Amino acid sequence: MTLLTILAVALVVYSIGLALTSNFNMGNLVVWLLAAMLTCYVIWHKSLHAWFHSPGIGRFVWWILVVGGVVYALLVGFVAVSGYTNPPTGQEKAIIVLGAGLRRDKPSTLLRYRLDKAYAYAVEHPDVLVVTSGGQGRDEWVPEGQAMRDYLIQKGLDPDRVVAENASTSTEENFAFSLELMRQYGLDENTPIAYVSNAFHCYRAGCYAKLADFTTVTSLPASTPWRSVLPCYLREALALAYYWVFKTSSSGPMHAMVGFLDLNKRFFYK
Numbered sequence: 001m002t003l004l005t006i007l008a009v010a011l012v013v014y015s016i017g018l019a020l021t022s023n024f025n026m027g028n029l030v031v032w033l034l035a036a037m038l039t040c041y042v043i044w045h046k047s048l049h050a051w052f053h054s055p056g057i058g059r060f061v062w063w064i065l066v067v068g069g070v071v072y073a074l075l076v077g078f079v080a081v082s083g084y085t086n087p088p089t090g091q092e093k094a095i096i097v098l099g100a101g102l103r104r105d106k107p108s109t110l111l112r113y114r115l116d117k118a119y120a121y122a123v124e125h126p127d128v129l130v131v132t133s134g135g136q137g138r139d140e141w142v143p144e145g146q147a148m149r150d151y152l153i154q155k156g157l158d159p160d161r162v163v164a165e166n167a168s169t170s171t172e173e174n175f176a177f178s179l180e181l182m183r184q185y186g187l188d189e190n191t192p193i194a195y196v197s198n199a200f201h202c203y204r205a206g207c208y209a210k211l212a213d214f215t216t217v218t219s220l221p222a223s224t225p226w227r228s229v230l231p232c233y234l235r236e237a238l239a240l241a242y243y244w245v246f247k248t249s250s251s252g253p254m255h256a257m258v259g260f261l262d263l264n265k266r267f268f269y270k
Contacts, residue, residue: 004042011034011035012035014035015028018231019032021227022231026235026238026239027232027235028231030231030235030238031234034234072237075237075240076233076237078240079233079236079240080199080233083197083198083199083202083203084221085203086217087218087219087220088194088218088219088220089192090125092125092192092218093128093191094129094130094182094185094187094191094193095121095128095129095130095131095193095194095196096131096133096178096195097114097115097118097130097131097133097148097195097196098114098134098174098195098196098197098205099132099133099134099144099145099168100144100198101137102141102144102147104140105140105142105147106147106151107144107147107151110198110224110225110228110232111148112151113222113224114198114222115132115196118130118152118220119157121196122152122157123156123157126161129163129182130152130157130163131163131164131165131181131182132145132146132148132162132165133164133165133174133178134165135166135167135168135173136166143164143167145164145168148164149164163181165178165180165181171201171204172211175195175211175214179213179214189213189214189215190216191216192218193209193217194217194219194220195209195219197221198221198222198224199223200224200232201232202219203240204236204243205219206219211247
């Protein structure tokens, strides 16, 4: 119980840090719920333990939690390893950098990790076209694609090599709209491409690339800032299960809730 108490306190402190430093989103919500559940169990563990092991609904709820926890853990494990299973071959003619949010007009920390990964690959492969993809969010001063392009040019990439896609609002649109831009440069869905995202997101992004009709796709997995690992991986496990059911991120019963959870923290915490 001492270990659970320490874990509960750590999660509560971590949750407060997330509330103060990041936007209100599904990943943070999952962390907060996990902290609340563990805290409640630590406080009322004797009563809850007796109820969970009593005949009837308590035992049924216990097994639901156990099975659900195991399945969730397996999903998180799959997310953790799947992003590294499709590395670039070196034959790619274009790379698509997927957007991940701005702080006003500058890339977020998560997005900088993606951009730095793309930059390193582009330097090693000077003939590759770089597409930065992302529209403008409600609390962003410029489109993500434009801010991403500016970042890569400031790092030293030739402006002629970097094109910005500024209209997409989802990973599906990232690929669909980027393909339209690529056609202007003589490339198409059969062109070998690599996409850049954080490792936890790479598997699902690859699924959306195939839905956009790309036939030869590899991934460049970027790492994840340490303070974002827990919410990102917990959220992605849910998103992956959701994708396997609905095959899209733009429909289904959770779509409206996702929009609500993306509210800017300055609005939500007023």
